[in-house]
Amino acid sequence: MRKVALLMLAIMMVSSVTFAQGVQEEEVFPSKPIKLIVPWSAGGGTDAIARALAKNGEKHLGVPVVVENKPGGTGAVGLGETVKADPDGYTLAVIPVELSFLKESGIYPFDFSNFTKIMNLNTDPSALTVKSDAPWDTLEEFVEYARKNPGEIKIGHSGTGMLWHLAAATLALSTDTEYTYVPFNGAADAIASVLGGNIDAVTVSGAEVSSQVRAGEMKILAVFGERRMDIFPDIPTAREQGFDVVVNTFRGLGGPAGIPEDRVAILHEGFKKMLEEPDFVQVIENMGLGIDYRNTEDYNKLTENTAKTLAPVLESLLAVK
Amino acid sequence: MLGYLFDGFGFLFSSMAALALLAGVVLGIIIGVLPGLTATMGIALLIPLTYYVDPGIGLSLLIGLFAGGIYGGSVSAILLKTPGTPAAGATLLDGYPLAQSGHAGKAITIATISSAIGGLIGAIILSFLAPQIAKIAVKFGPPEYVLLGVYGLTMISYVSGGSLTRGLFAGCIGLLISTFGIDPITSVPRFTFGTLNLLTGFELLPILIGIFAMSQAIEGVRDVRTEVKAQVKLTKIGISLKEFVRILPHVVKSAFIGTFVGAIPGTGTDIAAFLSYGEAKRSSKHPEEFGKGSIEGVAAPEAGNNACVNGAMIPMFTLGIPGEAATAVILGGLMVLGLQPGPLLFTEKPEVIYTVFASTITSNLIMIVLGILGARFFAKVLSLPKSVIVAFIFIFSVLGAYSMRNSMFDVLVMAMAGLLGFAFSIIKYPIPPVLLGVILGPLVESNLGRTLLISDGNLTIFFKRPISIFFILIIVATIGQNLYKHYSKKQKNKTL
Numbered sequence: 001m002r003k004v005a006l007l008m009l010a011i012m013m014v015s016s017v018t019f020a021q022g023v024q025e026e027e028v029f030p031s032k033p034i035k036l037i038v039p040w041s042a043g044g045g046t047d048a049i050a051r052a053l054a055k056n057g058e059k060h061l062g063v064p065v066v067v068e069n070k071p072g073g074t075g076a077v078g079l080g081e082t083v084k085a086d087p088d089g090y091t092l093a094v095i096p097v098e099l100s101f102l103k104e105s106g107i108y109p110f111d112f113s114n115f116t117k118i119m120n121l122n123t124d125p126s127a128l129t130v131k132s133d134a135p136w137d138t139l140e141e142f143v144e145y146a147r148k149n150p151g152e153i154k155i156g157h158s159g160t161g162m163l164w165h166l167a168a169a170t171l172a173l174s175t176d177t178e179y180t181y182v183p184f185n186g187a188a189d190a191i192a193s194v195l196g197g198n199i200d201a202v203t204v205s206g207a208e209v210s211s212q213v214r215a216g217e218m219k220i221l222a223v224f225g226e227r228r229m230d231i232f233p234d235i236p237t238a239r240e241q242g243f244d245v246v247v248n249t250f251r252g253l254g255g256p257a258g259i260p261e262d263r264v265a266i267l268h269e270g271f272k273k274m275l276e277e278p279d280f281v282q283v284i285e286n287m288g289l290g291i292d293y294r295n296t297e298d299y300n301k302l303t304e305n306t307a308k309t310l311a312p313v314l315e316s317l318l319a320v321k
Numbered sequence: 322m323l324g325y326l327f328d329g330f331g332f333l334f335s336s337m338a339a340l341a342l343l344a345g346v347v348l349g350i351i352i353g354v355l356p357g358l359t360a361t362m363g364i365a366l367l368i369p370l371t372y373y374v375d376p377g378i379g380l381s382l383l384i385g386l387f388a389g390g391i392y393g394g395s396v397s398a399i400l401l402k403t404p405g406t407p408a409a410g411a412t413l414l415d416g417y418p419l420a421q422s423g424h425a426g427k428a429i430t431i432a433t434i435s436s437a438i439g440g441l442i443g444a445i446i447l448s449f450l451a452p453q454i455a456k457i458a459v460k461f462g463p464p465e466y467v468l469l470g471v472y473g474l475t476m477i478s479y480v481s482g483g484s485l486t487r488g489l490f491a492g493c494i495g496l497l498i499s500t501f502g503i504d505p506i507t508s509v510p511r512f513t514f515g516t517l518n519l520l521t522g523f524e525l526l527p528i529l530i531g532i533f534a535m536s537q538a539i540e541g542v543r544d545v546r547t548e549v550k551a552q553v554k555l556t557k558i559g560i561s562l563k564e565f566v567r568i569l570p571h572v573v574k575s576a577f578i579g580t581f582v583g584a585i586p587g588t589g590t591d592i593a594a595f596l597s598y599g600e601a602k603r604s605s606k607h608p609e610e611f612g613k614g615s616i617e618g619v620a621a622p623e624a625g626n627n628a629c630v631n632g633a634m635i636p637m638f639t640l641g642i643p644g645e646a647a648t649a650v651i652l653g654g655l656m657v658l659g660l661q662p663g664p665l666l667f668t669e670k671p672e673v674i675y676t677v678f679a680s681t682i683t684s685n686l687i688m689i690v691l692g693i694l695g696a697r698f699f700a701k702v703l704s705l706p707k708s709v710i711v712a713f714i715f716i717f718s719v720l721g722a723y724s725m726r727n728s729m730f731d732v733l734v735m736a737m738a739g740l741l742g743f744a745f746s747i748i749k750y751p752i753p754p755v756l757l758g759v760i761l762g763p764l765v766e767s768n769l770g771r772t773l774l775i776s777d778g779n780l781t782i783f784f785k786r787p788i789s790i791f792f793i794l795i796i797v798a799t800i801g802q803n804l805y806k807h808y809s810k811k812q813k814n815k816t817l
Binding site: 047048052068072073109154161181182183184185192196197198212214217286287 | 728
């Protein structure tokens, strides 16, 4: 009998704990550390941005922002983990531009519809760059040569279907020229191959070629941005040279779909302040990257526009296959 | 030039930089010894710390960590057959048997001396010939990488143990493993079985840990009851002058191989170590000792991988292009600090460059002192009961595989690789060729794809370039030498 009573008591105690959780107090957000997933390995550009940003997390959000690297599958592993996370605002990710189009090529099983967008952090234009002793000095001359010799110019990029490949393909599509695309394992290897004379040009970001250009080893024929780059104010854009080629990479901040709006607003507010911190600005400038804050709405437009403008380019590439 | 270098030393020893360098080497050795914590990761984690100090001090810390990390990996490889970093994958082939025969201290001493001398030679080449070597390194295009990879694969003949057929089979398994993930040229996913984790294929480190450490731990569990007295007796840690003279030529040769492999972008310390190992066995007077505890087999890969550390900095500083993974991280860190590595750094900030050069030279001297002091202490690990060691290897294997990229999937990969390694040891198939396949497969495949794109599908491109002709000649020579040996051995057996 005593055993039964004890058992009853135990059951009552356990259930009281269960019910106690049911009437939990309204929680203040954020009240625990925020995880910021970087879908690339430690040490890269995205990682540097995330870490420099997270440093001031405590100051502006009241809780630490912890960077966690989840590399693999050209970003798919880290983004996949973000999609699966609770949409409570405590799991965020730095989102690469590729999320706008990699579902089409079958590499990502998700796209922006699976994410809550918060804001855009940075934008960098692609730049058509050749060795400094190359026979072309303007985009016009380059395209002219390509018209006469279809497929002869070899353009290196950092992976088939990735943005820098699409940048080269955008040039081809809009000027009706043909190139041979050579994929490399990252921008640095592609740049080395231009320096060694194995390929003719790269369409990686202007920041990635900047040290070669400053040293006079390479020259940028055109910047594929809306405006000139801050670090190279003398180098004209493609548009200025009469070619409508605009391809930018951008890194945004987001989380799994379904984060409550009030929490998005709090995160937006906090991260915006972190973006304006002088030491963050300094780090980004040192790396030659461009800070490009855009609010949720503009970020939304940016991603949609990118998907739209790149759709015909993707189609042209898939048609060749 | 020399004056600048002295200024570099001056800065190093008149500031906190020397202390930072010492701290870096110590930290690096610890990180290297622990499997799963690689030099690359250690550097990535420490970079934020360097934001707040003088770039010269920050760089000294990172360089110490890089050198210490690559060296430290050899300690766990020798003692526990658990490579702390991929670079130590070749060291364990002879280091572990040597330790098991009671010469753990000696093996560590040899690894230390070879690492330091190899690193020093690399550092001196870096200090005096960096711009010249960089010019040759960029000439290395896709066709040359293909042939370098194929040459690396001929090393299978040196790490196959008794049977070349079994070695080739194992090599093919390794190549097969390397084909998982997105095709490097077309970006089409292969063998991903619908999981995102397989999109980039298998990571090297979990496979390495599984195939050597885990498989050995499984064997340990099997034998734990049968082996009554498995403890290893320790002999003295020193090496004789005769032994030093024997390893010295291999150390020097490996240092040159390592420096060059480091200097060409896209190849790293693991490839440097295996090429050095193969070349040492090829040119050794006692090739039969390799795989059973040859001191040359410990010296060569260690000299090669530490020289590679310095070689990898050649393209980083002269061209702004990283020589391998860890230098890619350092490069990112330098940019955060506002230093743009590349041709201009030499003219704009020579003091930084020469502090780096002074640091690379000094870090190797620190390593030799720490390594020899530590050898006796490290070797004590083996006097623990086998059952304790096995338990620790299990723990380290799981932790090591997980911590690489915070992934349980990698733990699973490690366990599967462990079973594969265990199966191989039962059916007596050699394991090192699997590793060569996994390491070199992607190098050969992606560059063959690039070569064919560049040449428009024409294979004669391989015969039109001087460096690639050189490689074709040494590949033919290596295969020829092996066939000749094989054939003459058969003849001898017949006449007996």
